[in-house]
Structures are given as C-alpha cells and as structure tokens.
Amino acid sequence: MTNFKNNDFESVMLGRHSVRKFDTSVKIPREELKEMVANAITAPSACNLQAWHFIVVDTPEGKDKLRSFFMKFNLPQLETSSAIVMLFGDTLAFKKYRALWENIYEQKQISKEELDRILNTFLPLYENADKQLLTADAMVDSSLAAMQFMLAARAHGYDTNPIAGYDAKKAATALGLDPERYVPVMAIAVGKADSQSTDIKSTRYSVDDVIEFQ
Amino acid sequence: MTNFKNNDFESVMLGRHSVRKFDTSVKIPREELKEMVANAITAPSACNLQAWHFIVVDTPEGKDKLRSFFMKFNLPQLETSSAIVMLFGDTLAFKKYRALWENIYEQKQISKEELDRILNTFLPLYENADKQLLTADAMVDSSLAAMQFMLAARAHGYDTNPIAGYDAKKAATALGLDPERYVPVMAIAVGKADSQSTDIKSTRYSVDDVIEFQ
Numbered sequence: 001m002t003n004f005k006n007n008d009f010e011s012v013m014l015g016r017h018s019v020r021k022f023d024t025s026v027k028i029p030r031e032e033l034k035e036m037v038a039n040a041i042t043a044p045s046a047c048n049l050q051a052w053h054f055i056v057v058d059t060p061e062g063k064d065k066l067r068s069f070f071m072k073f074n075l076p077q078l079e080t081s082s083a084i085v086m087l088f089g090d091t092l093a094f095k096k097y098r099a100l101w102e103n104i105y106e107q108k109q110i111s112k113e114e115l116d117r118i119l120n121t122f123l124p125l126y127e128n129a130d131k132q133l134l135t136a137d138a139m140v141d142s143s144l145a146a147m148q149f150m151l152a153a154r155a156h157g158y159d160t161n162p163i164a165g166y167d168a169k170k171a172a173t174a175l176g177l178d179p180e181r182y183v184p185v186m187a188i189a190v191g192k193a194d195s196q197s198t199d200i201k202s203t204r205y206s207v208d209d210v211i212e213f214q
Numbered sequence: 215m216t217n218f219k220n221n222d223f224e225s226v227m228l229g230r231h232s233v234r235k236f237d238t239s240v241k242i243p244r245e246e247l248k249e250m251v252a253n254a255i256t257a258p259s260a261c262n263l264q265a266w267h268f269i270v271v272d273t274p275e276g277k278d279k280l281r282s283f284f285m286k287f288n289l290p291q292l293e294t295s296s297a298i299v300m301l302f303g304d305t306l307a308f309k310k311y312r313a314l315w316e317n318i319y320e321q322k323q324i325s326k327e328e329l330d331r332i333l334n335t336f337l338p339l340y341e342n343a344d345k346q347l348l349t350a351d352a353m354v355d356s357s358l359a360a361m362q363f364m365l366a367a368r369a370h371g372y373d374t375n376p377i378a379g380y381d382a383k384k385a386a387t388a389l390g391l392d393p394e395r396y397v398p399v400m401a402i403a404v405g406k407a408d409s410q411s412t413d414i415k416s417t418r419y420s421v422d423d424v425i426e427f428q
Contacts, residue, residue, distance in 0.1 A: 002224055009223040009369050010216055013362060014256055030427060038421040042228055043361060046378040048416045054425045062428035073335070096419070104417050121287070136353060137378070140399060143357030144376075147257060148227060151365070155223050162358075164260040164351070175428060185354060202262045203318050205310070207252040211268045213244060214276035214389060 003035060005157035012154045017201050019159040022080040022191030030058070032156060033083055033190075039152035043144040047122040048100070051093035051138035052145045053182060055175050058083035065174045066187070071165035074187075081161075081189035086175060087146050088182040089138025094126035135183050142185040153190050163187040217249060219371035226368045231415050233373040236294040236405035242372065244272070247297060247404075250370055254363035257355075261336040262314070265307035265352035266359045267396060269389050272297035279388045280401070285379035288401075295375075295403035300389060301360050302396040303352025308340035349397050356399040367404050377401040 006012060037054050045051060057066055063078055066086075070078055078084060098119060105115040126134065150160045164186055172179035220226060251268050259265060271280055277292055280300075284292055292298060312333060319329040340348065364374045378400055386393035 002228070004224055007223045009221045009226045009365075010218055012223045013253065013365065013369075014216070016256070016258075018258055033427075034421055034425060037425050039227065041418050041421060041424060042230070044230075044232055044364070044376050044416075050419055050424070052424060056425060056427050059428065065428070100417065100419065107417075109417070139350060139353055140357045140378075143354045144361045147358045147361035150258070151223075151227065155227075162258050164354075202258075203314065203321075203323070204255050205264055205314065207248055207255060210255060210264070210266060211248060211251050211270060213247075213270050213272060214279065 002039070002155075003032070004155040006155050012151050016150060016154055016160075018161040019189075019191075019193040019197065020077050020161055021194040021197040022077070022082065022159070022189070023194050024080050026082055026192040028058075028082040028158065028190065030056075033058070036149060036152045036156055036190075037085075039155070040145045040149035043141075043148045045141035045144065046137045047097075047126070049093045049097060049126070049137065049141065051090045052142040053088045053090045053177075055086040055088070055177075056083050057086060066166075069167040069170035069174055074163050074165045077161050077163060077189035080191065080194065082158075082191035085149065085188040085190060086171065087142050087149075087185045087188065088172060088177060089135065089142045089185050090182060091131065091134040091138050092181050093138065094123065097123055097126070138183055139185050146186055146188060149188060157192070158190050159193045161189040163189060216253070216369075217246070218369040220369050226365050230364060230368055230374075232375040233403075233405075233407040233411065234291050234375055235408040235411040236291070236296065236373070236403070237408050238294050240296055240406040242272075242296040242404065244270070246370060247272070250363060250366045250404075251299075253366035253369070254359045257358040257362045259355035259358065260351045261311075261340070263307045263311060263340070263351065263355065265304045266356040267302045267304045267391070269300040269302070269391075270297050271300060280380075283381040283384035283388055288377050288379045291375050291377060291403035294405065294408065296372075296405035297403075299363065299402040299404060300385065301356050301363075301399045301402065302386060302391060303349065303356045303399050304396060305345065305348040305352050306395050307352065308337065311337055311340070352397055353399050360400055360402060363402060371406070372404050373407045375403040377403060
C-alpha cells in the first residue's frame, strides 16, 4: 500500500533536520509527491474540517512565481529542491463539511442521529465564526499536515526544509488562489540532500525549559 | 536512547486515529511523558524560535482546572485519559533567542560571522513584529510539535485525541500563564485506548481534492 523506503520511526522523526541544499539531479515523480501528500492528510484536524490545501510547485514556471515573493535567503532551496510544496489554510473548508458527513452516513458508518448531532453541533460554530478563528483553525490544521508531510518525505527517502521566509501577502495571489479565502501557512522544499552540503543541526532548548506539570 | 515500543513508521503515522475513551487504569509515568515531549520538540520552527510551551495536566487538581473551560463534549477524554497536554504558543519566544544562538556559537558550531548574521537578520523581524505575526508563528510552531507529540505517543504505545473544543480565552489564565504572552493552540488527551471503545475512523477527502501542481 505504501512505498516507504525508510520505515524506522526513530530514524524518520529524530533524524529529520532541515536541508537547504539539495541534489539537483533528483526529480521526484508527481505520483510519489501525491502519495506523500496522501500520507500527510491522515493528520487530524479540528472537527475533521481538513482545512488544508497543497500546491506542489515542480516546474520552472511555477518556481518563477515563487521567486517573485520568496526572501533571498531561501532561494538556494528554491533553486536546488525537486519541488516546493506551498501549504495554505482553507478558511472556507466548512462549506464542504456537510457533504463529507452525509457521505459517511451514506456509507452507514454513523447513524442519522449522529449525523444530525455532528452537523448541528459543529457546523454552526464555523458558519458563525469570525475570520480570526477560521484563520487560526486553518493554520493549525495545515501545520499538523505539514509536519506529517515532512516525516512522510523522509519515509520516502527524501529531505525537507520548511520555509516561513516569504512575502505572505503575495503568496496566494501569485499562485492563483483567492487571498481572502486561502491563508499561507508555510513552504516546504523537498528533495534529496546534497551530499556535499554541511547544514548545521539546530540546537533545541532542554525539555525542562518548555514543560511543566500540573 | 529512546524507549519506543512501536518503531514501525507506517503503523505509527497511518494507524493513528483519535481515541475518545481511554483505559482509566493506565497511568503514564511523568518521566515517560517528558520523553514524549522531548521527542516532539525535535520539530522544526520558524527561525528555530521554538515558540511552544507544554503544560502536562495529570493530577485531579489540574484536571479540575481544565473542567472549568472544557466543552462538555470533551469531558470523556478528560475523565479517562492519563494526562491532557495543553499546548500554548509563546509569543515572546524571541526573547530567549539571543542566548540560544550565543550558546551555539560558544559550542563552536557556528562562526562569529554566522552568529552576527543570524541575530541581525532574524531577531529584528521578531522584535519589530506585530502581535498577529507573533501569534501566527507561535501557533504554527506549536502545531508542528503537537503532531510530533501525537506520533511519539504512539511510538511509546499510547493513543491521543487532539482537542480544540474549549474556551480558549480562559485557558492560559486557568493554568497560571500570562494570557497576553501565551496563546492556546490545542489540548491533547493521551493514554491507552479503552479496548471496549468503538471510535469511528474519520474519513478524509481524496488527495485529488486538496492538491494541485504548478
């Protein structure tokens, strides 16, 4: 079912680090990029809204669009990676929600009562929500899927670099999305690490610095 | 180094689903919860700011605090899980940033020039940023760590349920954090799934619905 080349969880998660220079001879097939996205969207999301949208940029024309709003600092990844995945949060994901659950009901996975309860409990929360809440929820959902994408890429034998350094105001429009609806979450460069590259492994704060018990 | 009970990546990631009813006889040792958080914070973060903060609630007194702002719908997880991890974004994480990189420099991992470049490039972006950007960045960072926490929990033999349904305005204050500084991102119930429980496995949209190539 999956085409994982590395199925060792410890190596996938704890061995991940950001790669900024990729092997330019490596081209990931679209079918495999799609598989990695399919792996990623098994992530959970608030009320199962799945408020994520992936634009996989793997053509020279697509990369030219990214060049128009990327920070100079991140151009090496743009130039050398096989693809850049632009991840957007869909603030109107709730509009597809009714059809999703009606489908689950039609497949007899839930009863009519459960269907009604789900639609009557959650849908109004979103239909009546302000832009700030819809944006925050879409960003959290998309980030969960983003993390899974980076791990799935490693399982497929690739490395990644998540990128926040671009002009977020221009991202959606440059890629043909409605900027009122889609909020940029992050870019992820994906490819095979250049074997000559000497990326430093980032230091983390000690766990004691970021945890407390109550 | 790690105490993973399940190191099969496919089983960890693709086998994860939300568990809403846990085995109340299972109590996860704090040392193991800390290990899971340590695994989780290998996640990447924007500019390595690591803007996450974990409050692990595993006492009756702590759970009483959560009861004061959780939605009724999520009380079964609160009652039955071994712990609830409250994840907050730290909007002032940049205040620790200089010390972190000076430490990396002192360990001779980067040159003085690299240190200066990093501090002069990124720190001003955050020192001059508005609250909205700091909040968004902290939420994205924390969500990446949250996803890794849920996967790490599975590698440790546990299950999770990410929870958005609580009064976000009350969360920080109820747990003794400064609500101006810390933004609530999500709650994650963790424990061993109740063997009698019949949680439905959520349906996802097809990958073709959420991906496009450019």
